[in-house]
Amino acid sequence: MSLLHPAMFLLLSAALILLSLERVGRWRGQVLLSLSLAFLALEYEFDMASLGALAAMVGVHYLTVRCMLRTASPSARGWLFWLWFAPCLGVFAVLKHYQWLTGDRVARIVSPELVTVGLSFLLFRQIHIAVSAMHGSVSALPFVEYLTYNLAFWTFLAGPIQRFDDFREQFGRLAGSASVTSRTVIGSLNRALLGMLKMFVLGRLLQRASGLEPFLADPGYGSLARLLAAYPLYLYVNFSGYCDVMIGLARAVGFKLPENFSSPLLARNPVDYWNRFHITLSEFFRDYVYYPLQLAFERRGFRAAALPAAALSSFALMGAWHGNRAGFVVFGLVHGMGVAAAFGWRSILRARLGKDGLRRYMDSLGIRIAATACFQLFWVLSFLPYQFDGEQLGRIFATVRTL
Amino acid sequence: MTDIRARLQQVFREVFDDPELEFRDDLDANSVEGWDSLGHIHLIVATERAFGIRLTTSEIARLKQNGETAGTLVRLIERRASAGAAKG
Numbered sequence: 001m002s003l004l005h006p007a008m009f010l011l012l013s014a015a016l017i018l019l020s021l022e023r024v025g026r027w028r029g030q031v032l033l034s035l036s037l038a039f040l041a042l043e044y045e046f047d048m049a050s051l052g053a054l055a056a057m058v059g060v061h062y063l064t065v066r067c068m069l070r071t072a073s074p075s076a077r078g079w080l081f082w083l084w085f086a087p088c089l090g091v092f093a094v095l096k097h098y099q100w101l102t103g104d105r106v107a108r109i110v111s112p113e114l115v116t117v118g119l120s121f122l123l124f125r126q127i128h129i130a131v132s133a134m135h136g137s138v139s140a141l142p143f144v145e146y147l148t149y150n151l152a153f154w155t156f157l158a159g160p161i162q163r164f165d166d167f168r169e170q171f172g173r174l175a176g177s178a179s180v181t182s183r184t185v186i187g188s189l190n191r192a193l194l195g196m197l198k199m200f201v202l203g204r205l206l207q208r209a210s211g212l213e214p215f216l217a218d219p220g221y222g223s224l225a226r227l228l229a230a231y232p233l234y235l236y237v238n239f240s241g242y243c244d245v246m247i248g249l250a251r252a253v254g255f256k257l258p259e260n261f262s263s264p265l266l267a268r269n270p271v272d273y274w275n276r277f278h279i280t281l282s283e284f285f286r287d288y289v290y291y292p293l294q295l296a297f298e299r300r301g302f303r304a305a306a307l308p309a310a311a312l313s314s315f316a317l318m319g320a321w322h323g324n325r326a327g328f329v330v331f332g333l334v335h336g337m338g339v340a341a342a343f344g345w346r347s348i349l350r351a352r353l354g355k356d357g358l359r360r361y362m363d364s365l366g367i368r369i370a371a372t373a374c375f376q377l378f379w380v381l382s383f384l385p386y387q388f389d390g391e392q393l394g395r396i397f398a399t400v401r402t403l
Numbered sequence: 404m405t406d407i408r409a410r411l412q413q414v415f416r417e418v419f420d421d422p423e424l425e426f427r428d429d430l431d432a433n434s435v436e437g438w439d440s441l442g443h444i445h446l447i448v449a450t451e452r453a454f455g456i457r458l459t460t461s462e463i464a465r466l467k468q469n470g471e472t473a474g475t476l477v478r479l480i481e482r483r484a485s486a487g488a489a490k491g
Contacts, residue, residue, distance in 0.1 A: 135459040163468075271439065286440055287464035291447075295463070298448045307441060343441050355421065355436065 007042050011035055011153065015253050016185060026175035029144050032152065032253060039153035043118075053095065057119065058150055060084065061126045065141055068133040081134045085127070092123055098324045120321060124161050124284050125150055131288060132164065145171050154250040160243055160260040161280035170255050188252035195244025198237050206234035212392055219399045227396070228380040231387045236264060239278070268371035269345075270338030273379065281318070289314040307343055312336040319386075327385035334382045407454075407480050411473065414449045418442065428474030432467070443467050450476065456483045 018031045044050040064084040068077045096119075129146075132138040149167045150156075210230035215223040243260040250257045260279050267273035274282040290310050297306035312333060319332020350358050361367055384393060412426035419437045432438040438446070447463055450456075458479070466475055 132461050135461040137459075137461040137465075287467070288460065290440065291444060291463050292460050294444045295447065298444060299451075306444075343439075350420075350437075359436070 011039055011042075012249060012252070028174040028254070029148060029171055032174075033144055033148045036148060036151045036153045036156065040151060040156065043157075054119070054122075057088070057091075057122065057126070058147070060088070061130065062141070062143075062146060065129055065133045065138075068130070069138070069141060074134075074136070077134045077136075081130055084130060088123075088126075092119065095119060096324055098320070118157055121155070121157065121159050121161065122150060124159075124281075125164070127288060128161075128284070129164050138164065152250075152255075154246050154253065154255065155257065158239070158242060158246075159280055160246065160257045161284055162255075162257055166258075167255070174254050185252050188248045190248070191251065192245045192248030195241040195246075195248065198241030198244065200241075203234060203238040203241055206230050206237055210234050210387075212388065212396070216395065216399055219403060221403065224400065224403070228384075232380050232383045235383075236261075236277070265376070266372060267375055267379075268368060269342040269375050270335055270378070271342045273375065274335070274339070285314050285318045289317055308340045311340040311343075315339065322386070325389060327387075327389060330385040331382055334385075338378060338382075407477055407484075410453055411450070411477065411480075414446070414453050415473075418446045418449050426473065428472060428477060430473040431471070440467075450480070454480055454483070456480065 015032065015035050018028075018035075040051065040054065044054075061084065064080055068080045071077050071080065129138060129141075129149075133141075145168055148171065149162075149164060155162060207230075209226055212227065215227040240261040247257045247259070258280050260281075262276040262279065264273055264277035267276050293313055294306045294310035297303070297309055302309075313336075315332040315336030316329050317332065319328045319330070319335070322328045322331070346358075349361060353361055384396070388396065408426050408428075412424065415426055415430070415435070416422055416424045419435055419442060421436070424435070432443070435442075443463075443466070447458055447466075451458060462479055465471060466479070
């Protein structure tokens, strides 16, 4: 269902009207959950396989976490976590239809849209809750809050990924908060409108410019530059526009979502970039993959191997999460190497220049401009395996050789 | 300065290679040079060694979230110390 679908407007209008009614009061959470369930039914066009897979994923996770909360022993909670996580990851891999893992042996079971977005983001929220429960950081799991957190129409498809304690705090304030005011709604819709302009005007223009055919039909340095830059820019503009819409909608119904972008085009290296681009995703991978892996190596004394191993593994996983072709893993590995190299370069500079010299280096405008330009080139090139398959890349390289 | 803060000051000075660093509860990633993702892990490992504790993934992640400061680490260590004393 497109954001411009009339049903989306009806859903939002229903939310705003109901939330503005005084008598709805303490039932606001239930109202938002009901509207979110209606959104899912419309989004997946009442496809029972997709909705059934979703219900099973949510149900199994909820019961597992409830068991974890009733278990006093940390090791038993750990076992429960792995008993849920290992099969869940296997089912997710099958549903995601990884070509390099299963080939065409496994038929598509659920809607590709549900897996590409939707389930992929749901898995993050579920891992976050399960890990928190395993470590005793979550003490209660009220059913309506849990369901709304996982299925909310403003974050279900593609985030931003909000943390559960943050969500609970805001959910708890819903019942006691004043009714929705026109000022809040106008401010929120402004943000959503900005997002729609990014997605449906600028995004569409970039999308049209991002195809392979214009370059092959008219090879030249200009069309090559357009081929390289248009797709990464399209992804950025389209997704940051989508996040603007969702942050605006969420604000209208009483939730403040975390920001997902902070001027990524100004990034000077891969570390800086992932602190600015799809921030909630990179924080998730940092917290749940990169930190545990690096800590595991460091605690065992393998300090030299810790950074490259953790960076490569977590970025390879992040790449695999983005899509089902091997090219996505290559994209992740390239960024993992970039992150490890950026940290290594910083350590070298710190050792050679000292603390004050490094600060001067980082503050230098010339260095900043040069580093940003170099990184942007790295950035657009890294998207080649993300956008194109092997056969298409072969045609691109063959054409580039003729220039 | 409490014992925990004094020991943390030593840890911070060694990890961030800054012998003049003065530990305060309001120190955060923006105010300490080198407290990035890599520095955070080195800080965690050094803290674990200094205090003989093991932090969980959730605690480590929380320490790096926006708005969290060195004071959060102090409170975490204090909680661990009191839990250890209660067990003992």
